[in-house]
Amino acid sequence: MTTTATEGPSQDGPAGSRGRPGPGRGGPRPGASPGTPPGAALAVLPGVLRSALAWTDAHRADFTLPDDVLEPHTQVNATLKPLGELAQLGSTIRRTTDPGAPEHELAGDLVAYAWEQVAGGELLLELLRGEPFAAYPYEIYAAFAGYGLRHEGFEALARPLTATRAWAHTEQHANRQLGLVNSERRVGAVTHTDAGAVLSRTWLGGLSEPWMFEGPSGYALTHTVFHLTDWGRMPDRVPERIDGYLRTWLPAWADGCLESGQWDLTGELLAVAASLPGPAPAALLDAVWPVLADVQHPTGCVPETGMPVEDPAPDPYPFIDCYHSTLVTAFAAALSLRSLRSPGQTDGSAPGRERRTA
Amino acid sequence: MFTTDTTATDVELDLEQALNPGEVEGLYRDSRECAYLALLAGGGALLLSPPTPRPKKG
Amino acid sequence: MDQTHASSPLAGAVHDLATEVVLALRSGDHLATVCGAAGIDEENRTGIAAARVIGADLLLPSVLYGRHPHPGDVAVLDRAVREFPPKPDAPAATAWSHWHMISTLQRIAPPPPGAAAPAVYAEPDAAWLEGAPWQAFTHQLSVLAPLAVPAAPSAVRRAATNRAVDLSRGFVRAVRRRDWLQAAGAGRWLAAIGGEPATLGLERGLDFVELMGGHDPRVTLHVRAARLMAEARAR
Numbered sequence: 001m002t003t004t005a006t007e008g009p010s011q012d013g014p015a016g017s018r019g020r021p022g023p024g025r026g027g028p029r030p031g032a033s034p035g036t037p038p039g040a041a042l043a044v045l046p047g048v049l050r051s052a053l054a055w056t057d058a059h060r061a062d063f064t065l066p067d068d069v070l071e072p073h074t075q076v077n078a079t080l081k082p083l084g085e086l087a088q089l090g091s092t093i094r095r096t097t098d099p100g101a102p103e104h105e106l107a108g109d110l111v112a113y114a115w116e117q118v119a120g121g122e123l124l125l126e127l128l129r130g131e132p133f134a135a136y137p138y139e140i141y142a143a144f145a146g147y148g149l150r151h152e153g154f155e156a157l158a159r160p161l162t163a164t165r166a167w168a169h170t171e172q173h174a175n176r177q178l179g180l181v182n183s184e185r186r187v188g189a190v191t192h193t194d195a196g197a198v199l200s201r202t203w204l205g206g207l208s209e210p211w212m213f214e215g216p217s218g219y220a221l222t223h224t225v226f227h228l229t230d231w232g233r234m235p236d237r238v239p240e241r242i243d244g245y246l247r248t249w250l251p252a253w254a255d256g257c258l259e260s261g262q263w264d265l266t267g268e269l270l271a272v273a274a275s276l277p278g279p280a281p282a283a284l285l286d287a288v289w290p291v292l293a294d295v296q297h298p299t300g301c302v303p304e305t306g307m308p309v310e311d312p313a314p315d316p317y318p319f320i321d322c323y324h325s326t327l328v329t330a331f332a333a334a335l336s337l338r339s340l341r342s343p344g345q346t347d348g349s350a351p352g353r354e355r356r357t358a
Numbered sequence: 359m360f361t362t363d364t365t366a367t368d369v370e371l372d373l374e375q376a377l378n379p380g381e382v383e384g385l386y387r388d389s390r391e392c393a394y395l396a397l398l399a400g401g402g403a404l405l406l407s408p409p410t411p412r413p414k415k416g
Numbered sequence: 417m418d419q420t421h422a423s424s425p426l427a428g429a430v431h432d433l434a435t436e437v438v439l440a441l442r443s444g445d446h447l448a449t450v451c452g453a454a455g456i457d458e459e460n461r462t463g464i465a466a467a468r469v470i471g472a473d474l475l476l477p478s479v480l481y482g483r484h485p486h487p488g489d490v491a492v493l494d495r496a497v498r499e500f501p502p503k504p505d506a507p508a509a510t511a512w513s514h515w516h517m518i519s520t521l522q523r524i525a526p527p528p529p530g531a532a533a534p535a536v537y538a539e540p541d542a543a544w545l546e547g548a549p550w551q552a553f554t555h556q557l558s559v560l561a562p563l564a565v566p567a568a569p570s571a572v573r574r575a576a577t578n579r580a581v582d583l584s585r586g587f588v589r590a591v592r593r594r595d596w597l598q599a600a601g602a603g604r605w606l607a608a609i610g611g612e613p614a615t616l617g618l619e620r621g622l623d624f625v626e627l628m629g630g631h632d633p634r635v636t637l638h639v640r641a642a643r644l645m646a647e648a649r650a651r
Contacts, residue, residue, distance in 0.1 A: 036549075208615075209616070209617035210588045210615065211587065211616070214592070245615055248581060248585075249615075252586075255589050256589060
């Protein structure tokens with residue numbers, strides 16, 4: 001489950017090359033440097049989360065699956081993918097927020113709505129019968145299963161398929177394979193390979209030269225962390241060397257995303273920052289969140305990329321161009337609130353900054 | 359006197375600018391995805407980038 | 417600024433001068449005159465202004481190879497120091513590059529015995545560097561890249577040493593923005609001071625920056641300086 005990176009030339013991004021003097025230029029800057037008031041993230045986060053969830057709630061109908069969703073001609077990316085993401089990110093937000101909080105209740109409602117849309121798993125079984133050798137029905141199912149919503153028939157058909165050699169040798173990028181491993185964990189199946197070995201094959205696991213970061217490697221990186229930590233639920237699964245690497249370089253990457261108007265990727269990087277073990281990277285969160293809050297429309301939606309619309313009228317962006325970034329913003333906001341409010345939520349070890357040379 | 363064809367003012371203005379240049383405009387461009395090699399390797403099945411699973415045609 | 421299509425006579429002269437410094441760095445030939453090769457003498461005001469822009473890097477080949485500079489280059493640098501002193505309201509970076517030109521002259525080409533001792537110049541203010549966000553910090557340090565040479569202590573250098581991780585982030589940011597000149601300057605500082613995170617991959621990063629931005633000889637100048645310093649550190 002992910003989004004498309006901005007493809008092709010993006011010099012016409014909003015902050016850098018067009019008129020808007022805002023995000024990335026002159027405004028708050030990400031990083032551990034002087035200049036950002038502490039507490040800036042906490043000042044905006046509750047409002048950002050509430051408003052992004054309110055937009056999602058108000059746009060439930062756009063997540064509704066069409067009648068022909070199982071037909072071969074139907075675009076999965078415009079139907080099942082958004083719904084699966086609603087389930088995945090909604091369930092994380094539910095887990096991350098306090099019982100009784102309105103966001104907690106609303107997130108739970110949204111997951112329940114998504115589960116209704118797949119007819120309590122029945123539709124996913126139909127999907128799997130139609131495309132038994134595809135991985136994505138299993139991944140979508142795992143979003144629900146991780147939350148405790150299960151379907152016996154689906155698992156019965158998936159069980160022999162996921163025990164095959166072919167399944168274990170599904171050809172895909174390493175970060176996606178990590179997603180499959182995480183799906184297997186959630187369903188409770190035997191994982192088809194060792195997660196550590198897969199991790200070391202990812203862009204992130206290879207501790208790639210940080211100056212080679214761009215959109216595609218950025219999304220590979222964020223999803224590596226999402227799958228590794230089960231969407232921020234288990235920060236302790238991030239190895240120390242990767243923790244230090246991320247704490248060192250996230251500020252530089254977030255800065256570029258802000259300047260080039262890659263709001264969706266900005267949100268994902270913030271979710272990564274809030275999924276690190278140990279204390280929150282507060283300086284980074286304080287620097288970036290106010291900018292993203294500024295980009296958020298009064299109705300709560302966040303555009304995927306590009307210059308934000310100033311018009312306060314509802315629905316300034318087509319659903320397909322803002323639903324993902326809005327969900328990601330809500331998800332990242334919930335994780336950031338948890339991270340900032342309960343420092344050392346996990347093992348409380350010192351925040352690793354990467355060792356220096358020499 | 360200097361032997362030059364530009365006025366002192368021009369040179370001094372240019373010099374101030376050269377000594378304290380502002381940042382140049384950031385130029386952002388991401389790699390595109392080209393399925394060409396994937397097409398050959400896949401024996402006709404277009405292997406799209408991982409984030410977006412797509413239904414098979416037909 | 418792309419100097420290939422010089423936007424002004426000064427930009428053209430800076431381009432020519434930087435090209436000659438690069439050639440001298442490459443050949444290691446200390447007898448060559450950088451300014452002479454670029455057609456600049458003490459009577460050429462645009463050329464002297466270009467020397468002010470290149471600053472103490474005019475003598476960089478001598479500094480890095482530890483040899484005596486060409487008297488003609490020393491004379492031009494000295495002329496640039498006197499001809500273009502920073503105005504009272506000049507930005508701090510201008511004051512610093514001027515200070516560094518003087519201090520380089522004093523170190524590399526001291527006046528002959530018996531001559532009047534040069535005035536002692538106090539270091540300009542550097543407190544602003546401590547408080548600058550890492551982005552602005554890197555940009556300013558990159559403008560002051562000529563100060564990134566061995567055995568040249570300064571408050572700027574101390575600030576760089578204290579903020580090597582911020583400089584490394586700035587290098588990453590500059591490459592992502594395709595600001596090759598800033599990246600080269602930041603990389604030169606890191607090569608001079610060390611202390612960058614191990615994952616930065618500075619050596620290959622600098623190769624990349626040179627290949628992408630090498631049409632600007634100032635980029636090549638910084639990268640070559642960085643390489644020579646890194647080699648010296650490795651020894």
